[in-house]
Amino acid sequence: MVASAQSDLASSFKEGMNFVANNDYVKAAELFNTLAAQGHMEAQFYLGLMHEGGLGTAKDEQQAVSWWHKAAEQGSALAQNNLGLMYEQGRGVAQDNEKAAFWFRKAAEQGDAEAQYTLGYMYANGDGVPRDYQQSLFWFRNAAEQGDVAAQFKVAQLNLGPAYTPDNNVTQDFIEAYKWFSIASVDGDQHAKEGLETTEPYLTASAIEEAVRRANEWVASYRLKKISEKA
Incomplete structure:
Protein backbone atom coordinates (compact mmCIF):
# COMPACT_ATOMS: atom_id res chain seq x y z
CA MET A 1 0.00 0.00 0.00
CA VAL A 2 2.79 2.43 0.92
CA ALA A 3 4.71 1.70 -2.28
CA SER A 4 1.53 2.16 -4.33
CA ALA A 5 0.76 5.50 -2.66
CA GLN A 6 4.31 6.73 -3.27
CA SER A 7 4.04 5.66 -6.91
CA ASP A 8 0.78 7.60 -7.26
CA LEU A 9 2.39 10.71 -5.75
CA ALA A 10 5.39 10.41 -8.07
CA SER A 11 3.10 10.00 -11.07
CA SER A 12 1.02 13.02 -10.08
CA PHE A 13 4.15 15.12 -9.54
CA LYS A 14 5.42 14.16 -12.99
CA GLU A 15 2.04 15.23 -14.41
CA GLY A 16 2.40 18.56 -12.63
CA MET A 17 5.86 19.10 -14.12
CA ASN A 18 4.42 18.36 -17.56
CA PHE A 19 1.85 21.10 -16.96
CA VAL A 20 4.72 23.47 -16.11
CA ALA A 21 6.60 22.45 -19.26
CA ASN A 22 3.49 23.28 -21.30
CA ASN A 23 3.05 26.64 -19.52
CA ASP A 24 -0.22 25.52 -17.92
CA TYR A 25 0.65 26.99 -14.54
CA VAL A 26 -2.90 27.01 -13.19
CA LYS A 27 -3.26 23.24 -13.48
CA ALA A 28 0.28 22.76 -12.20
CA ALA A 29 -0.41 24.92 -9.14
CA GLU A 30 -3.64 23.06 -8.40
CA LEU A 31 -1.92 19.69 -8.59
CA PHE A 32 1.15 20.80 -6.63
CA ASN A 33 -1.16 22.23 -3.95
CA THR A 34 -2.85 18.85 -3.55
CA LEU A 35 0.47 17.02 -3.41
CA ALA A 36 2.08 19.59 -1.09
CA ALA A 37 -0.79 19.23 1.37
CA GLN A 38 0.00 15.50 1.45
CA GLY A 39 3.61 16.28 2.36
CA HIS A 40 5.27 15.86 -1.05
CA MET A 41 8.56 17.74 -0.59
CA GLU A 42 9.24 18.65 -4.22
CA ALA A 43 5.65 19.81 -4.74
CA GLN A 44 6.04 22.03 -1.68
CA PHE A 45 9.20 23.53 -3.14
CA TYR A 46 7.68 24.20 -6.56
CA LEU A 47 4.46 25.55 -5.07
CA GLY A 48 6.63 28.00 -3.16
CA LEU A 49 8.25 29.06 -6.44
CA MET A 50 4.85 29.55 -8.04
CA HIS A 51 3.62 31.69 -5.15
CA GLU A 52 6.83 33.73 -5.27
CA GLY A 53 6.43 34.42 -8.98
CA GLY A 54 2.64 34.53 -9.18
CA LEU A 55 2.57 31.64 -11.65
CA GLY A 56 -0.82 29.93 -11.83
CA THR A 57 -1.69 31.28 -8.41
CA ALA A 58 -1.70 34.58 -6.53
CA LYS A 59 1.72 36.14 -5.97
CA ASP A 60 2.19 35.71 -2.24
CA GLU A 61 5.66 35.72 -0.71
CA GLN A 62 4.34 34.72 2.71
CA GLN A 63 2.85 31.60 1.16
CA ALA A 64 6.14 30.98 -0.65
CA VAL A 65 7.97 31.14 2.68
CA SER A 66 5.39 28.86 4.29
CA TRP A 67 5.77 26.14 1.66
CA TRP A 68 9.55 26.46 1.57
CA HIS A 69 9.60 26.05 5.34
CA LYS A 70 7.74 22.77 4.99
CA ALA A 71 10.05 21.53 2.22
CA ALA A 72 13.15 22.76 4.06
CA GLU A 73 12.14 20.89 7.21
CA GLN A 74 11.97 17.74 5.07
CA GLY A 75 15.52 18.33 3.85
CA SER A 76 15.14 20.13 0.51
CA ALA A 77 18.42 21.99 -0.04
CA LEU A 78 16.78 24.16 -2.71
CA ALA A 79 14.04 25.19 -0.29
CA GLN A 80 16.58 25.79 2.47
CA ASN A 81 18.59 28.09 0.22
CA ASN A 82 15.50 29.99 -0.93
CA LEU A 83 14.33 30.32 2.66
CA GLY A 84 17.72 31.76 3.55
CA LEU A 85 17.33 34.31 0.76
CA MET A 86 13.87 35.32 1.99
CA TYR A 87 15.14 35.86 5.54
CA GLU A 88 18.20 37.71 4.25
CA GLN A 89 16.11 40.04 2.08
CA GLY A 90 13.10 40.32 4.40
CA ARG A 91 10.66 39.07 1.78
CA GLY A 92 7.50 37.37 3.03
CA VAL A 93 9.03 37.32 6.49
CA ALA A 94 10.78 39.72 8.88
CA GLN A 95 14.40 40.29 7.87
CA ASP A 96 16.66 38.15 10.06
CA ASN A 97 20.29 37.45 9.17
CA GLU A 98 20.68 34.82 11.89
CA LYS A 99 17.80 32.76 10.50
CA ALA A 100 19.13 33.37 7.00
CA ALA A 101 22.52 31.99 8.01
CA PHE A 102 20.83 29.02 9.71
CA TRP A 103 19.05 27.98 6.51
CA PHE A 104 21.99 28.76 4.24
CA ARG A 105 24.11 26.48 6.43
CA LYS A 106 21.54 23.68 6.15
CA ALA A 107 21.65 23.94 2.35
CA ALA A 108 25.43 24.43 2.25
CA GLU A 109 25.99 21.28 4.29
CA GLN A 110 24.04 19.40 1.62
CA GLY A 111 26.36 20.74 -1.07
CA ASP A 112 24.30 23.63 -2.45
CA ALA A 113 26.95 25.84 -4.10
CA GLU A 114 24.84 29.01 -4.01
CA ALA A 115 24.25 28.59 -0.27
CA GLN A 116 27.94 27.84 0.29
CA TYR A 117 28.91 31.05 -1.48
CA THR A 118 26.38 33.13 0.44
CA LEU A 119 27.45 31.63 3.76
CA GLY A 120 31.06 32.42 2.90
CA TYR A 121 30.02 36.00 2.22
CA MET A 122 28.12 36.21 5.53
CA TYR A 123 31.16 34.99 7.48
CA ALA A 124 33.37 37.52 5.70
CA ASN A 125 31.04 40.35 6.69
CA GLY A 126 29.78 39.11 10.05
CA ASP A 127 26.17 39.04 8.86
CA GLY A 128 24.10 36.77 11.10
CA ASP A 148 31.19 28.74 -8.77
CA VAL A 149 33.24 31.47 -10.46
CA ALA A 150 32.45 34.20 -7.91
CA ALA A 151 33.56 31.86 -5.13
CA GLN A 152 36.78 31.04 -7.01
CA PHE A 153 37.57 34.74 -7.12
CA LYS A 154 36.85 35.11 -3.39
CA VAL A 155 39.10 32.15 -2.53
CA ALA A 156 41.89 33.81 -4.48
CA GLN A 157 41.36 37.12 -2.68
CA LEU A 158 41.34 35.56 0.79
CA ASN A 159 44.60 33.74 0.04
CA LEU A 160 46.23 37.13 -0.53
CA GLY A 161 46.01 37.60 3.22
CA PRO A 162 45.91 40.80 5.33
CA ALA A 163 44.32 43.08 2.72
CA TYR A 164 41.24 40.83 2.65
CA THR A 165 41.47 39.19 6.09
CA PRO A 166 42.10 42.03 8.58
CA ASP A 167 42.13 39.69 11.60
CA ASN A 168 45.00 37.81 9.92
CA ASN A 169 43.62 34.33 10.71
CA VAL A 170 44.02 33.03 7.15
CA THR A 171 47.47 31.93 6.01
CA GLN A 172 48.75 34.04 3.13
CA ASP A 173 49.41 31.86 0.09
CA PHE A 174 50.24 33.65 -3.16
CA ILE A 175 50.54 30.40 -5.11
CA GLU A 176 46.99 29.40 -4.16
CA ALA A 177 45.79 32.93 -4.88
CA TYR A 178 47.35 32.83 -8.35
CA LYS A 179 45.91 29.34 -8.92
CA TRP A 180 42.35 30.43 -8.13
CA PHE A 181 42.63 33.70 -10.06
CA SER A 182 43.78 31.57 -13.02
CA ILE A 183 40.81 29.23 -12.66
CA ALA A 184 38.34 32.10 -12.30
CA SER A 185 39.85 33.76 -15.35
CA VAL A 186 39.39 30.57 -17.42
CA ASP A 187 35.79 30.48 -16.20
CA GLY A 188 35.20 34.03 -17.41
CA ASP A 189 35.69 36.33 -14.40
CA GLN A 190 36.89 39.65 -15.80
CA HIS A 191 38.40 40.83 -12.49
CA ALA A 192 40.45 37.64 -12.16
CA LYS A 193 42.90 38.85 -14.80
CA GLU A 194 43.52 41.95 -12.70
CA GLY A 195 44.06 39.63 -9.73
CA LEU A 196 46.71 37.74 -11.67
CA GLU A 197 48.53 40.98 -12.45
CA THR A 198 48.34 42.05 -8.79
CA THR A 199 49.65 38.72 -7.50
CA GLU A 200 52.39 38.08 -10.06
CA PRO A 201 55.02 40.45 -8.55
CA TYR A 202 54.96 38.44 -5.31
CA LEU A 203 55.89 35.18 -7.03
CA THR A 204 59.04 33.78 -8.58
CA ALA A 205 58.89 32.27 -12.06
CA SER A 206 58.93 28.77 -10.58
CA ALA A 207 56.12 29.65 -8.16
CA ILE A 208 53.99 30.94 -11.04
CA GLU A 209 54.72 27.75 -12.94
CA GLU A 210 53.53 25.73 -9.93
CA ALA A 211 50.37 27.83 -9.58
CA VAL A 212 49.56 27.40 -13.28
CA ARG A 213 50.19 23.65 -12.99
CA ARG A 214 47.73 23.42 -10.09
CA ALA A 215 45.16 25.50 -11.96
CA ASN A 216 45.43 23.40 -15.13
CA GLU A 217 45.17 20.21 -13.11
CA TRP A 218 42.03 21.50 -11.36
CA VAL A 219 40.37 22.61 -14.61
CA ALA A 220 41.13 19.29 -16.30
CA SER A 221 39.82 17.30 -13.33
CA TYR A 222 36.67 19.43 -13.10
CA ARG A 223 35.89 19.11 -16.80
CA LEU A 224 36.41 15.34 -16.76
CA LYS A 225 34.11 15.09 -13.74
CA LYS A 226 31.38 17.02 -15.58
CA ILE A 227 31.75 14.82 -18.66
CA SER A 228 31.51 11.74 -16.45
CA GLU A 229 28.34 13.07 -14.78
CA LYS A 230 26.67 13.52 -18.18
CA ALA A 231 27.62 10.04 -19.40
Missing part, protein backbone atom coordinates in the same frame (compact mmCIF):
# COMPACT_ATOMS: atom_id res chain seq x y z
CA VAL A 129 27.26 34.95 12.21
CA PRO A 130 30.49 36.07 13.91
CA ARG A 131 33.02 37.41 11.39
CA ASP A 132 35.39 34.53 10.68
CA TYR A 133 37.63 34.53 7.61
CA GLN A 134 38.64 30.90 8.04
CA GLN A 135 34.99 29.88 7.90
CA SER A 136 34.50 32.27 5.00
CA LEU A 137 37.37 30.66 3.09
CA PHE A 138 36.04 27.18 3.93
CA TRP A 139 32.62 27.84 2.42
CA PHE A 140 33.93 29.84 -0.53
CA ARG A 141 36.30 26.98 -1.31
CA ASN A 142 33.47 24.45 -1.18
CA ALA A 143 31.51 26.50 -3.70
CA ALA A 144 34.64 27.13 -5.79
CA GLU A 145 35.33 23.41 -6.05
CA GLN A 146 31.86 23.06 -7.57
CA GLY A 147 32.70 25.58 -10.27
Whole structure:
Protein backbone atom coordinates (compact mmCIF):
# COMPACT_ATOMS: atom_id res chain seq x y z
CA MET A 1 0.00 0.00 0.00
CA VAL A 2 2.79 2.43 0.92
CA ALA A 3 4.71 1.70 -2.28
CA SER A 4 1.53 2.16 -4.33
CA ALA A 5 0.76 5.50 -2.66
CA GLN A 6 4.31 6.73 -3.27
CA SER A 7 4.04 5.66 -6.91
CA ASP A 8 0.78 7.60 -7.26
CA LEU A 9 2.39 10.71 -5.75
CA ALA A 10 5.39 10.41 -8.07
CA SER A 11 3.10 10.00 -11.07
CA SER A 12 1.02 13.02 -10.08
CA PHE A 13 4.15 15.12 -9.54
CA LYS A 14 5.42 14.16 -12.99
CA GLU A 15 2.04 15.23 -14.41
CA GLY A 16 2.40 18.56 -12.63
CA MET A 17 5.86 19.10 -14.12
CA ASN A 18 4.42 18.36 -17.56
CA PHE A 19 1.85 21.10 -16.96
CA VAL A 20 4.72 23.47 -16.11
CA ALA A 21 6.60 22.45 -19.26
CA ASN A 22 3.49 23.28 -21.30
CA ASN A 23 3.05 26.64 -19.52
CA ASP A 24 -0.22 25.52 -17.92
CA TYR A 25 0.65 26.99 -14.54
CA VAL A 26 -2.90 27.01 -13.19
CA LYS A 27 -3.26 23.24 -13.48
CA ALA A 28 0.28 22.76 -12.20
CA ALA A 29 -0.41 24.92 -9.14
CA GLU A 30 -3.64 23.06 -8.40
CA LEU A 31 -1.92 19.69 -8.59
CA PHE A 32 1.15 20.80 -6.63
CA ASN A 33 -1.16 22.23 -3.95
CA THR A 34 -2.85 18.85 -3.55
CA LEU A 35 0.47 17.02 -3.41
CA ALA A 36 2.08 19.59 -1.09
CA ALA A 37 -0.79 19.23 1.37
CA GLN A 38 0.00 15.50 1.45
CA GLY A 39 3.61 16.28 2.36
CA HIS A 40 5.27 15.86 -1.05
CA MET A 41 8.56 17.74 -0.59
CA GLU A 42 9.24 18.65 -4.22
CA ALA A 43 5.65 19.81 -4.74
CA GLN A 44 6.04 22.03 -1.68
CA PHE A 45 9.20 23.53 -3.14
CA TYR A 46 7.68 24.20 -6.56
CA LEU A 47 4.46 25.55 -5.07
CA GLY A 48 6.63 28.00 -3.16
CA LEU A 49 8.25 29.06 -6.44
CA MET A 50 4.85 29.55 -8.04
CA HIS A 51 3.62 31.69 -5.15
CA GLU A 52 6.83 33.73 -5.27
CA GLY A 53 6.43 34.42 -8.98
CA GLY A 54 2.64 34.53 -9.18
CA LEU A 55 2.57 31.64 -11.65
CA GLY A 56 -0.82 29.93 -11.83
CA THR A 57 -1.69 31.28 -8.41
CA ALA A 58 -1.70 34.58 -6.53
CA LYS A 59 1.72 36.14 -5.97
CA ASP A 60 2.19 35.71 -2.24
CA GLU A 61 5.66 35.72 -0.71
CA GLN A 62 4.34 34.72 2.71
CA GLN A 63 2.85 31.60 1.16
CA ALA A 64 6.14 30.98 -0.65
CA VAL A 65 7.97 31.14 2.68
CA SER A 66 5.39 28.86 4.29
CA TRP A 67 5.77 26.14 1.66
CA TRP A 68 9.55 26.46 1.57
CA HIS A 69 9.60 26.05 5.34
CA LYS A 70 7.74 22.77 4.99
CA ALA A 71 10.05 21.53 2.22
CA ALA A 72 13.15 22.76 4.06
CA GLU A 73 12.14 20.89 7.21
CA GLN A 74 11.97 17.74 5.07
CA GLY A 75 15.52 18.33 3.85
CA SER A 76 15.14 20.13 0.51
CA ALA A 77 18.42 21.99 -0.04
CA LEU A 78 16.78 24.16 -2.71
CA ALA A 79 14.04 25.19 -0.29
CA GLN A 80 16.58 25.79 2.47
CA ASN A 81 18.59 28.09 0.22
CA ASN A 82 15.50 29.99 -0.93
CA LEU A 83 14.33 30.32 2.66
CA GLY A 84 17.72 31.76 3.55
CA LEU A 85 17.33 34.31 0.76
CA MET A 86 13.87 35.32 1.99
CA TYR A 87 15.14 35.86 5.54
CA GLU A 88 18.20 37.71 4.25
CA GLN A 89 16.11 40.04 2.08
CA GLY A 90 13.10 40.32 4.40
CA ARG A 91 10.66 39.07 1.78
CA GLY A 92 7.50 37.37 3.03
CA VAL A 93 9.03 37.32 6.49
CA ALA A 94 10.78 39.72 8.88
CA GLN A 95 14.40 40.29 7.87
CA ASP A 96 16.66 38.15 10.06
CA ASN A 97 20.29 37.45 9.17
CA GLU A 98 20.68 34.82 11.89
CA LYS A 99 17.80 32.76 10.50
CA ALA A 100 19.13 33.37 7.00
CA ALA A 101 22.52 31.99 8.01
CA PHE A 102 20.83 29.02 9.71
CA TRP A 103 19.05 27.98 6.51
CA PHE A 104 21.99 28.76 4.24
CA ARG A 105 24.11 26.48 6.43
CA LYS A 106 21.54 23.68 6.15
CA ALA A 107 21.65 23.94 2.35
CA ALA A 108 25.43 24.43 2.25
CA GLU A 109 25.99 21.28 4.29
CA GLN A 110 24.04 19.40 1.62
CA GLY A 111 26.36 20.74 -1.07
CA ASP A 112 24.30 23.63 -2.45
CA ALA A 113 26.95 25.84 -4.10
CA GLU A 114 24.84 29.01 -4.01
CA ALA A 115 24.25 28.59 -0.27
CA GLN A 116 27.94 27.84 0.29
CA TYR A 117 28.91 31.05 -1.48
CA THR A 118 26.38 33.13 0.44
CA LEU A 119 27.45 31.63 3.76
CA GLY A 120 31.06 32.42 2.90
CA TYR A 121 30.02 36.00 2.22
CA MET A 122 28.12 36.21 5.53
CA TYR A 123 31.16 34.99 7.48
CA ALA A 124 33.37 37.52 5.70
CA ASN A 125 31.04 40.35 6.69
CA GLY A 126 29.78 39.11 10.05
CA ASP A 127 26.17 39.04 8.86
CA GLY A 128 24.10 36.77 11.10
CA VAL A 129 27.26 34.95 12.21
CA PRO A 130 30.49 36.07 13.91
CA ARG A 131 33.02 37.41 11.39
CA ASP A 132 35.39 34.53 10.68
CA TYR A 133 37.63 34.53 7.61
CA GLN A 134 38.64 30.90 8.04
CA GLN A 135 34.99 29.88 7.90
CA SER A 136 34.50 32.27 5.00
CA LEU A 137 37.37 30.66 3.09
CA PHE A 138 36.04 27.18 3.93
CA TRP A 139 32.62 27.84 2.42
CA PHE A 140 33.93 29.84 -0.53
CA ARG A 141 36.30 26.98 -1.31
CA ASN A 142 33.47 24.45 -1.18
CA ALA A 143 31.51 26.50 -3.70
CA ALA A 144 34.64 27.13 -5.79
CA GLU A 145 35.33 23.41 -6.05
CA GLN A 146 31.86 23.06 -7.57
CA GLY A 147 32.70 25.58 -10.27
CA ASP A 148 31.19 28.74 -8.77
CA VAL A 149 33.24 31.47 -10.46
CA ALA A 150 32.45 34.20 -7.91
CA ALA A 151 33.56 31.86 -5.13
CA GLN A 152 36.78 31.04 -7.01
CA PHE A 153 37.57 34.74 -7.12
CA LYS A 154 36.85 35.11 -3.39
CA VAL A 155 39.10 32.15 -2.53
CA ALA A 156 41.89 33.81 -4.48
CA GLN A 157 41.36 37.12 -2.68
CA LEU A 158 41.34 35.56 0.79
CA ASN A 159 44.60 33.74 0.04
CA LEU A 160 46.23 37.13 -0.53
CA GLY A 161 46.01 37.60 3.22
CA PRO A 162 45.91 40.80 5.33
CA ALA A 163 44.32 43.08 2.72
CA TYR A 164 41.24 40.83 2.65
CA THR A 165 41.47 39.19 6.09
CA PRO A 166 42.10 42.03 8.58
CA ASP A 167 42.13 39.69 11.60
CA ASN A 168 45.00 37.81 9.92
CA ASN A 169 43.62 34.33 10.71
CA VAL A 170 44.02 33.03 7.15
CA THR A 171 47.47 31.93 6.01
CA GLN A 172 48.75 34.04 3.13
CA ASP A 173 49.41 31.86 0.09
CA PHE A 174 50.24 33.65 -3.16
CA ILE A 175 50.54 30.40 -5.11
CA GLU A 176 46.99 29.40 -4.16
CA ALA A 177 45.79 32.93 -4.88
CA TYR A 178 47.35 32.83 -8.35
CA LYS A 179 45.91 29.34 -8.92
CA TRP A 180 42.35 30.43 -8.13
CA PHE A 181 42.63 33.70 -10.06
CA SER A 182 43.78 31.57 -13.02
CA ILE A 183 40.81 29.23 -12.66
CA ALA A 184 38.34 32.10 -12.30
CA SER A 185 39.85 33.76 -15.35
CA VAL A 186 39.39 30.57 -17.42
CA ASP A 187 35.79 30.48 -16.20
CA GLY A 188 35.20 34.03 -17.41
CA ASP A 189 35.69 36.33 -14.40
CA GLN A 190 36.89 39.65 -15.80
CA HIS A 191 38.40 40.83 -12.49
CA ALA A 192 40.45 37.64 -12.16
CA LYS A 193 42.90 38.85 -14.80
CA GLU A 194 43.52 41.95 -12.70
CA GLY A 195 44.06 39.63 -9.73
CA LEU A 196 46.71 37.74 -11.67
CA GLU A 197 48.53 40.98 -12.45
CA THR A 198 48.34 42.05 -8.79
CA THR A 199 49.65 38.72 -7.50
CA GLU A 200 52.39 38.08 -10.06
CA PRO A 201 55.02 40.45 -8.55
CA TYR A 202 54.96 38.44 -5.31
CA LEU A 203 55.89 35.18 -7.03
CA THR A 204 59.04 33.78 -8.58
CA ALA A 205 58.89 32.27 -12.06
CA SER A 206 58.93 28.77 -10.58
CA ALA A 207 56.12 29.65 -8.16
CA ILE A 208 53.99 30.94 -11.04
CA GLU A 209 54.72 27.75 -12.94
CA GLU A 210 53.53 25.73 -9.93
CA ALA A 211 50.37 27.83 -9.58
CA VAL A 212 49.56 27.40 -13.28
CA ARG A 213 50.19 23.65 -12.99
CA ARG A 214 47.73 23.42 -10.09
CA ALA A 215 45.16 25.50 -11.96
CA ASN A 216 45.43 23.40 -15.13
CA GLU A 217 45.17 20.21 -13.11
CA TRP A 218 42.03 21.50 -11.36
CA VAL A 219 40.37 22.61 -14.61
CA ALA A 220 41.13 19.29 -16.30
CA SER A 221 39.82 17.30 -13.33
CA TYR A 222 36.67 19.43 -13.10
CA ARG A 223 35.89 19.11 -16.80
CA LEU A 224 36.41 15.34 -16.76
CA LYS A 225 34.11 15.09 -13.74
CA LYS A 226 31.38 17.02 -15.58
CA ILE A 227 31.75 14.82 -18.66
CA SER A 228 31.51 11.74 -16.45
CA GLU A 229 28.34 13.07 -14.78
CA LYS A 230 26.67 13.52 -18.18
CA ALA A 231 27.62 10.04 -19.40
